[in-house]
Amino acid sequence: MAKTRDGIAIGRRGLLLGSAGAVAAAGLGLWPRRGLAAEPITVAGIYTVPVEQQWVSRLHKAAEAAKAAGLIEYTFSENTANTDYPRVMREYAEAGVQLIMGEIFGVEQEAREVVLDYPETAFLLGSSFPPDDAYPNLAVFDNYIQDASYLSGIVAGAMSQSGNIGMVGGFPIPEVNRLMYAFMAGVREVKPDATFQVSFIGSWFDPPKAKETAFAMIENGADLLYAERFGVSDAAQEKGVLAIGNVIDTQADYPDTVVASALWHFGPTLQAALDRIAAGTFEAADYGAYSFMKEGGCSLAPLGTFAGKVPQSALDLVAEREAAIKAGSFTVEINDTEPKSS
Known part of the structure; x- marks a missing residue:
């Protein structure tokens, strides 16, 4: 301990x-x-x-x-x-x-x-x-931030010139798979013909391996990377391509590389558990819904250094879909199956 x-x-x-x-x-x-x-x-x-x-x-x-x-x-x-x-x-x-x-x-x-x-x-x-x-x-x-991942995909699709996008994950478990699928769906909103290189490194924390995997994708034509793991944005920065972050906002560390990030906020999940413990009603339950955007469990990070660089048409679509997600009139599909390369 x-x-x-x-x-x-x-x-x-x-x-x-x-x-x-x-x-x-x-x-x-x-x-x-x-x-x-x-x-x-x-x-x-x-x-x-x-x-x-x-x-x-x-x-x-x-x-x-x-x-x-x-x-x-x-x-x-x-x-x-x-x-x-x-x-x-x-x-x-x-x-x-x-x-x-x-x-x-x-x-x-x-x-x-x-x-x-x-x-x-x-x-x-x-x-x-x-x-x-x-x-x-x-x-x-579980990490149900597919709403924010979908929105980050819209931004990615607008920023990729080639439509060839690399995606590096840890393991192909549902928590990772659903975020990748949501991201891909967002990309296809603005680039229907986009192609994806998908790879899993078999570790939750191996930045060197993630970096090498990302390098290979860049060599294979990717001009934008989905950084589900640490190390991917380092490869993007070194090779001068763009990246989309996951769970946390790393733009401060990669100001010319990380365009946007899908953020996870665990506060609503923890608060719900504390409330039930205090009330004596804690029981077997699924707290996944507290990660949804309408519950405050996820959001799209501010564009920061990329403000003014993302096409306005994409930003308009992000705003439209975000409002619809929060209102319950638009639902991002949850797909937990393992994604494959195009």
């Missing part, structure tokens, strides 16, 4: 997101402050990668914001191997933590065995499987 300071676990860069600036960026103003009479809920995060990795950073950032608002006490462990995950779950449960959150995509059955042993502990875990009443204290969630 990570070392602690003032009751909060500090990983290799655990203080990074605990700064005042990071808390503000996490949307602190969106969290209602808990009254003085209410005890904060104790929360532990268990992450298989560093907390700065795209997906995990959203959980960590939301938890830091909830902690700053007085809603929770928060500790975490990062870089937890799948083989170690059940043991760390047990350690936190034995310590009396009220809510354990994290991702169990690579340790589904083993994690459920732990859940059964601690019926008084609430578990909110990223999973590719639906909720199961056999595990009444396990709520699942």
